Amino acid sequence: MPDSTPTRPRVAIIGGGPAGLIAAETLLAHGIDVELFDAMPSVGRKFLLAGVGGMNITHSEPRSPFLARYGQREAELTPIIDAFDATALRDWVHGLGIATFVGSSGKVFPTEMKAAPLLRAWLIRLRDTGLHIHVRHRWLGWDADGGLRFATPDGECVRHADAVLLALGGGSWAKLGSDGKWLPLLQDKGVAVAELQPSNCGFDAQWSAHFREKFAGSALKNVAITFRDACGQALTRRGECVVSAHGIEGNLVYAFSAAIRDEINAHGSATVLLDLAPDRDPARLRVELERGRGAASLANHLRKQCGIDGVRAGLLRELLDKDSFNDMARLATAIKALPLTLHAARPLDEAISSAGGVRFDAVDSRLMLHALPGVFVAGEMLDWEAPTGGYLLTACFASGRAAAQGMLQWLSTRG
Numbered sequence: 001m002p003d004s005t006p007t008r009p010r011v012a013i014i015g016g017g018p019a020g021l022i023a024a025e026t027l028l029a030h031g032i033d034v035e036l037f038d039a040m041p042s043v044g045r046k047f048l049l050a051g052v053g054g055m056n057i058t059h060s061e062p063r064s065p066f067l068a069r070y071g072q073r074e075a076e077l078t079p080i081i082d083a084f085d086a087t088a089l090r091d092w093v094h095g096l097g098i099a100t101f102v103g104s105s106g107k108v109f110p111t112e113m114k115a116a117p118l119l120r121a122w123l124i125r126l127r128d129t130g131l132h133i134h135v136r137h138r139w140l141g142w143d144a145d146g147g148l149r150f151a152t153p154d155g156e157c158v159r160h161a162d163a164v165l166l167a168l169g170g171g172s173w174a175k176l177g178s179d180g181k182w183l184p185l186l187q188d189k190g191v192a193v194a195e196l197q198p199s200n201c202g203f204d205a206q207w208s209a210h211f212r213e214k215f216a217g218s219a220l221k222n223v224a225i226t227f228r229d230a231c232g233q234a235l236t237r238r239g240e241c242v243v244s245a246h247g248i249e250g251n252l253v254y255a256f257s258a259a260i261r262d263e264i265n266a267h268g269s270a271t272v273l274l275d276l277a278p279d280r281d282p283a284r285l286r287v288e289l290e291r292g293r294g295a296a297s298l299a300n301h302l303r304k305q306c307g308i309d310g311v312r313a314g315l316l317r318e319l320l321d322k323d324s325f326n327d328m329a330r331l332a333t334a335i336k337a338l339p340l341t342l343h344a345a346r347p348l349d350e351a352i353s354s355a356g357g358v359r360f361d362a363v364d365s366r367l368m369l370h371a372l373p374g375v376f377v378a379g380e381m382l383d384w385e386a387p388t389g390g391y392l393l394t395a396c397f398a399s400g401r402a403a404a405q406g407m408l409q410w411l412s413t414r415g
Helices: 018-028 045-050 063-068 071-082 086-095 116-129 183-187 209-215 257-267 282-290 298-306 310-319 322-326 328-336 391-413
Strands: 010-014 033-037 100-102 107-110 132-134 138-142 148-152 155-159 163-166 193-199 219-228 234-243 247-249 270-275 338-342 353-358 375-377
Touching: 010 018, 018 033, 018 116, 018 391, 045 116, 063 071, 071 391, 086 100, 086 107, 086 391, 116 132, 138 183, 163 391, 183 193, 193 257, 209 310, 219 310, 247 338, 257 270, 282 298, 282 328, 298 310, 310 328, 310 338, 322 328, 328 338, 375 391
Parallel strands: 010 033, 010 163, 033 132, 163 375
Antiparallel strands: 100 107, 138 148, 148 155, 193 353, 219 234, 219 270, 234 247, 270 338
């Protein structure tokens, strides 16, 4: 005789990043059997990499500017993040026994500044709660009966579940598992997706061989970038970046990456203005440059009067014509607003994150796919992007939790 005892629902989560793991925790707390699958030999690999230079878990910024960081997807992400915001995420970290602090920039870090202790404590708690983790299981799609196909070291296997969460990441850092190979699998099922594109990325500039050889790898500290977006609004930000062999990269550039990328996509190039001396008043700078320099070279004059030397002076030589160095008014203007034309974003696999993915009109309010009832999506697979600074991780955690709650609601309606 068949067992008449009702069985608990079984959920499959594919992807062991923050979105998948927080979803698993939420489901386990409600008595759901959860199996988590990941293609890599261990889970949380990109999460660990993000913490190498200091684990920036979230940001202490007030709600309104915090949500504005999500740009065109602010409206879609607002209810998701409001339900598990930066304060809730920080409290959750504390619940793992990990203390946090707010840095001078407003970023929130674990006291140890590392991701490994946090992930280790989290996985211990998840396993103690009953999570079954299957590594080296690469998802291949569905079989004819709706089973989940996986490639494993022992050959292909098929698993069945009452509901599925896809949390496979975007398309950046393929070596850590986020390779975007899931996109055609969903397209074949009629799921609306947007092309994956690099986000928080560097850009190519057409450096001369001389400039590249001399200055590649040089840091540009305490500079400002101004960029005029598609709406004509001038956006200015101050910080630091790096001149690379290909062009320019770093946190200051990443803050503009979405707008610059979209401008390049629309017009083939984008021009930013570099302020090489943001602490100097333009009028005073001109006066300083027009002072007689006697027998001093122009290079020494720039260094003594304006603090312009090294890579800053190299940029002026690279981007200005010779006549500009004979006109101190023009030179002063260039120091405060040096045009740099960018021609392409760096490849997707070099980007910190990606834009594109499953369109929000392809999911309902529970983050369930319209085309595939019972299949939910969370994390960077969804079509949103945000700058670095804790905003990426916050949305990944929040969307994973939201998808898990959507699964609970959907499972409850099915008895």
